[in-house]
Amino acid sequence: MEQMKEFQVRDFRKLLVYQKAMEWYGEISDIVKKLPWEEKDVIGKQIRRSSSSVSANLAEGNGQYYKQKDISFINNALGSAAETQMWLDALLQGGYIDQATHANLDEKAIEIRKMLVAMMKKIKNEIEEKKNIA
Numbered sequence: 001m002e003q004m005k006e007f008q009v010r011d012f013r014k015l016l017v018y019q020k021a022m023e024w025y026g027e028i029s030d031i032v033k034k035l036p037w038e039e040k041d042v043i044g045k046q047i048r049r050s051s052s053s054v055s056a057n058l059a060e061g062n063g064q065y066y067k068q069k070d071i072s073f074i075n076n077a078l079g080s081a082a083e084t085q086m087w088l089d090a091l092l093q094g095g096y097i098d099q100a101t102h103a104n105l106d107e108k109a110i111e112i113r114k115m116l117v118a119m120m121k122k123i124k125n126e127i128e129e130k131k132n133i134a
Helices: 002-006 016-033 037-062 067-093 099-133
Strands: none
Touching (some): 016 037, 067 099
16 A cells, blocks of 8 residues: 555656657658658658657656556667667668758667666666665
8 A cells, every 4th residue: 555655647748858759750750741652651651650659658658657667668669769760771871861861860869769778777776776675
């Protein structure tokens, strides 16, 4: 019963990493809108899925009761951010985005991934601290 007293609903929208991931997704979506139909259907769907998965996993993980589950969703977001970087490489290689656009979006991906790793470390430390107290 003690554990239930500590539970509170967290608002994922307040997470800076979530806000950055949503902004990043918006920029990627704008690029997808300009792709030729064939690429929009293949690369466009994949990059939208992977980039939106970052913020979706943050939202779902942040809504979990158990922090260990939150780590799992953050880890999924980390993988989706890396996958999106691969699709950005494909867009660059195909000539659909220029080097400056690629560099900008890739930098944002790296920043988001670093934030996700820091978030995972923080939560793992919180879990360990609770174990040591109990």
